[in-house]
Amino acid sequence: MDIQHSDNGKSGSFYIEMDGQRKAEMTYYYKDETTIDIDHTEVAKSLRGKGIGYQLIEEAVRFMRNNNLKVIASCSYAKAIFEKRQAEYQDLIK
Numbered sequence: 001m002d003i004q005h006s007d008n009g010k011s012g013s014f015y016i017e018m019d020g021q022r023k024a025e026m027t028y029y030y031k032d033e034t035t036i037d038i039d040h041t042e043v044a045k046s047l048r049g050k051g052i053g054y055q056l057i058e059e060a061v062r063f064m065r066n067n068n069l070k071v072i073a074s075c076s077y078a079k080a081i082f083e084k085r086q087a088e089y090q091d092l093i094k
Contacts, residue, residue: 001052003059012036014059016052023047026056026078035070035094036060038078057081061089070094 001016011029015022023044028036038060043052057078064071071092073079082089 001055003055005059005063014056014063016047016056024052024056026053026060026075028060031072034068035072036064038071038073038075041075041077053077054081061092064092 001018003014003016005014006012009030011027013025013027015025017023024042024047026038026041028038031037038057041053041056060071060078063069069092071078071082071089072094073082082093086093
């Protein structure tokens with residue numbers, strides 16, 4: 001599945017579209033020039049249990065590392081992943 005990314009400089013999302021509809025999405029907004037807050041993650045029931053949410057996080061991690069960004073996760077799912085994998089993502093957590 002192809003994960004797409006949109007960013008308007010104030011907020012953005014990583015998402016998967018199927019049949020013209022977003023079936024999975026993780027949204028974020030910029031708290032400041034160097035920090036994003038991942039505030040929501042949602043995966044359609046038909047895609048749950050396939051690691052799609054984690055794939056969205058991994059895309060966000062690549063984006064943050066490529067753009068020297070830090071993260072605060074107010075989304076409970078994202079927060080749990082960043083806490084669980086804290087050693088891997090230590091460079092990103094603000």
